[in-house]
Amino acid sequence: MLDYSKYYSNLAKRIKASEIREILAILKTKRDVISFAGGIPDPTLFPKQELVEIARDVIEQYGDDALQYSETKGVREVREAVCKFMYAKKGFKCDLEDVIITTGSQSALDIIARTLLDPGDVVITENPSYLAAIGAFKNAGGRLIGVDIDDFGMKTHVLEEILRSMSEVERSKVKFIYTIPVAQNPAGVSLSSERKKHLLEIASKYDLLILEDDPYSYIVFEEGVDKTPLKALDREGRVIYISTISKILAPGLRIGWIISLNDLTRKIELVKQYVDLHSPTFTQYITAEAIKRGVIDKVISRAIPLYKAKRDLMLKAMKEHFPEYTWYSKPVGGLFIFAYVYKEGFDAGKLLPLAIEKYKVAYVPGGSFHVDGRGANSMRINFSYSTYEQIIEGIKRLATLIKEN
């Protein structure tokens, strides 16, 4: 066999298989393990009958276009539907020329990273933050600086202090702040109204862009949470907004979108052109119809009580079974609880094989969500996918694992 390593790019050389990913990949074959590892929706929410009808209607009514190549930015009618959806759900107006339909929000993250980052450039994120966003930024050569979070999201005074104490040279390398302001992944916390304003002020003061990732704000369980996107508060054109149907319709359609800004939209479009030509025309049309027919609204209205019930049950089980030396987030929405175990030497990553083999429970070790090597004692726990019975039993098992190790 040839030694292929000599052909690899620096990116390919640098990128390593994640041991954790490997371990979690085998879960599918282990039916007796309760997995809180995925970030995946409850499939009972998929509006199958409606999607059968929509798929049929799309092919019959728009087939010549819906099955054909289409514009790199996205089908015009789909961008229009997304604009209306954004206005209805998020309260901001957008010009359809600033919308770019992407192949899921992962592709949005990748394309934006490539449009903005050169090797050595800096991205500031919440710490912990979404691991595949961190991956996309690193792939583009980005360096990550993390800002701690609490129950009200990113500690913006810490952010300001980080920026203030940077050398001018280092500061000039900061391109944007990446944030999931509402029902954050992995912690489920939301940025308070005051901090939103503060964050925008900081971006203005230090002349930075903000990349706002907003997949979860449709599914918020608590009254009184400020769901206003930064995009709606942005007066200076600093916020690039991304969202997706993955949590409110079906991730397998792979449709997300960017609401970008003027010239930047054009650049993102040009980069996307050679990345995938355009996102799937067929599932774009399906998405637009699901918006227009109120199917997404229906999924959302079913998802909120379902996920709230699951979260409540999981928190209750944790309260009952988790030892005192643990801290876990009380997510206001989304799909995840994030937990820290304050016990000497507790390493969630090292324990994962044992968790699966002996305790028959799985989670994502929290280290990979941290950008600074911390978080070995943390884990992300998904509550959206498992059944009620699995939640109760799985949390018991997890508690036993924590106590015994």
Added chain:
Amino acid sequence: MLDYSKYYSNLAKRIKASEIREILAILKTKRDVISFAGGIPDPTLFPKQELVEIARDVIEQYGDDALQYSETKGVREVREAVCKFMYAKKGFKCDLEDVIITTGSQSALDIIARTLLDPGDVVITENPSYLAAIGAFKNAGGRLIGVDIDDFGMKTHVLEEILRSMSEVERSKVKFIYTIPVAQNPAGVSLSSERKKHLLEIASKYDLLILEDDPYSYIVFEEGVDKTPLKALDREGRVIYISTISKILAPGLRIGWIISLNDLTRKIELVKQYVDLHSPTFTQYITAEAIKRGVIDKVISRAIPLYKAKRDLMLKAMKEHFPEYTWYSKPVGGLFIFAYVYKEGFDAGKLLPLAIEKYKVAYVPGGSFHVDGRGANSMRINFSYSTYEQIIEGIKRLATLIKEN
């Protein structure tokens, strides 16, 4: 408005809007223009009724999985179906672990480019070659070296001479040879059996990989064309093979695939993970069903006589109307004829606005298919999309444009 240019990556700074793309983009609004510019299938070939049934069955039978997140490499059953399809159509066996399903073959090109190329690395291509492949390689920082083609594809003795005359340093930067061996885009020519062998020998001698792009070999009109993929002749594991359903089912589903090699497969998968997590699960399942149910076979058997008739008609019209100082390819398959106009000062790019405004006909200027600045006097002419009447009338208009300018 902010000046966004200061935030751009080098890639974003480098990448420019193509004037030609802009001109062609407005074509949609000009119904009186006959366009030979696209590379798009005849929509009458889309098996709409079958796709309605398949979409329904996929949702009803596999909905929980088909609408859900899925493996980065592609759904296992889909990779299996692709392997069987490859064996049936192309005669080579593949291990499903070496298959990676991509979001169209453009995404395959992009991900492979990022896995193999660092800025300054060299890719050798046919000249002319597929412009969006050239774009993907350039985005990854690749430098392109072109090898002239004739009716039998890439002139492999020229390739060998280029490699031989390179300095050792320069040669060490060559990562792979990109080729579309059968029914090439843009010229429609095919690599002869002798040259295929020669190409593999050269790759072996100079220790290079070959990237084989094979979207058109399903649609070959001529008897006696050697359609064997290089992949089937590869004894050393040098050929990365990519293909797509875009020309034989529907491009709007955006499904392509890579048949890769051992460790390299793993690296490509890791790169893809942060590019788009995975390709659309739903259209992957649809593709697998279309393969299994023989729907793709049916499309192919309808496409061959249809496109052959269109090609024949176009060649006939060209013979009748094109002046003697033109040369055009006689494509054995695919969707395109490539033409050169040997007339002092003829510039297909500069003439395009006039072609659209005055002569009411459009094409893609050939310059962008060349990697060395040549080809201003060339154009790519698509015969798959237009009706018979449009082909006759459009070629007349094109001939008039050529004669009058």
